[in-house]
Amino acid sequence: MSRQVKFVQGNEACMEGALYAGVQFYAGYPITPSSEITEGMAMRLPAAGGKFIQMEDEISSICAIVGASLTGHKVMTATSGPGFSLMQEGLGYAIMAEIPCVIVNVMRGGPSTGLPTHGSQGDVMQARWGVHGDHSIVALTASSHQDVFEMTVEAFNIAETYRTPVILLLDETVGHMREKLEIPEPGELPLVERLRTNVREGVNYHPYLPREDGRLPMSDFGGVHRFNVTGLYHDMWGFPTSDPKMVHDLIRHLIDKIENRVNVLARYKEYYLDDAERVMVSYGCSARSALHVVKDRRQRGERLGLLELQTLWPFPADVVKHCCAGKKSVIVVEMNTGQIVHEVKKAVDSPDNVFLANRVDGEYITPPDILKILRLIQGKGV
């Protein structure tokens, strides 16, 4: 068997990944630079037996996918900057009510309407903390179309496994860039299907009672178990409560189910780390330039390495600490004024050796941009 090869935009790779993962319902609202995902879903989803709906805004888009998830479907929406801001309310709901769903944010320049057609990685902290109140979140990213495809599948798998929203944090550069994508054969990538309860009709089903392995089997709306779903603190049947013990237990559960699995959820790629003297830590489009610099300088005898993060949240601190241990310097490459760099500083043994290489003018950070900063760090001048 041979893989189907396509020459596509990153946004199309994301859409292909979602279809491979078995997405059945998509709701979205047009916004640059994510619209190709929405357009692609409108075209492809009905043929795959799924449903597509263009909603009146991003608020209703995320609400609609939550509703469709509750009837037992794999669901997704995609947006960008301002739309992602509007989705925070629904995202918080999905966290609280433990609804599996995938939210793609193809990052563009911000704040506000910012730079709609230019790349940025400015929403990393919004992905982590955009929702009000204590919570935890899973956010994945990718730098190549093959990885965009695989991380999209991963996003669905994690969402279904842990009953949680998963954010796929892409960027305009990857989203609009064209490159080769090989679509894996069916069965090549593992797919996680929703865990449904085996509690029989007439027997008490608890939608919010975790099993011993921490998973919470679901029952579809329209099925034999009728329960309540709310964004309020709730008991194991889903009914509102303000009982201090139940409130405490629920917030701990929501955070622990993700934070206690930080290493299980960590996805990353290592390039030349073993003998590296200096390590770059990067993700998304920035990682492409970082890798270029690493390979280029290797040819000149400079021992550079790259740690490419694909899981941004929960932040894989152990991985970062391990990969950066004993290195002369750590250079975090990202297209913002410094977001992941602070997480890296918290994770490593020597935070003073952590530097930021960035660009925030709406232009793509190039290998020469990174090289200049590298030279300064090395004390070699430009």
Next chain:
Amino acid sequence: MAKAKLKEHRINRDWCKGCGICVELCPKKVLEMDAEEKSAAVRPEDCIACKLCEMRCPDLAIEIITEQDEK
């Protein structure tokens, strides 16, 4: 259809919040508020089993049982 004949007023005193809507709107003045501010059928013999009290009760606290209902 034969006219419904009252058998019983079932008033759930735990649910009744004593708003007085049933008392005020009963066409035959069958109901009154008792000492505990709960609805009570004080003139059941006048009841025509129209069930308006049952249908309007915001507390779902009133059930008018007719002989037909029993059948």
Next chain:
Amino acid sequence: MALKDYIRERFFPHMWCAGCGHGTVLNSLLRAVEQLGLSKNEIVMVSGIGCSARISGYVDFHSLHTLHGRALAFATGVKLSKPELNVIVPMGDGDALAIGGNHFLHAARRNIGMTAIVMNNKIYGMTGGQFSPLTGIGGMATTAPYASIDRSFDVVEIAKAAGATYVARSTAFHAQECTKMIHDAILHDGFSVVEIMTQCPTYYGRKNKLGEAPDMIKRFKDITTPIGSKAKQENPDLIERGVFVEKNLPEYCAEYDKIIERAKGGA
């Protein structure tokens, strides 16, 4: 089945104030469902936030208590993904037409087969008596201490203009009429809107000196009249009750099924 078989009895008495008209809406709704003989498993009740929204917790259906104003958006996802379900969406007036106004318009425009029940008590009750888009000029509220200068929406006119294919209005006084309308709205194949005027004795009643719950509910009889009545001609200020729109137009989920066929290369 008896009415009580459709509720979650353990949560009663409910949390609404004494004499709150929302309870009567619940009462009417349960009767409509009972008359229709629907199975509890095939009903999803989706609500937003506010006093009205608590209704979903009291019914023994699949219940989805969502965000302020967003009930119809969540419900759209439920319905389109599983069209065989009966989706009922009770909302307050602020919930449906202030924060949720846009969702209301678009659900109506799509003519998606759901039933919206607007429990209009002209006030935000749960947050303490602030004015809503239904309070109207001259109405008193905690955020309109010198009387409201905001004009009021007309739920029926908005629903009609936005394209709802079943539009009706009644009041908590006319409980039997409410039951019939909710019954017909659920049966209707398209987006149905039933506005039910309800009394809020705690805030709207006190702020506007309308007396106790019995006075307020009786007032609905005095200020409303059936559609096209002679009384309306004589007194244009009367609010009309009845079914304003009932027409058959393509329902959204059924139309989407045709899209699926087209996408698969069928007709």
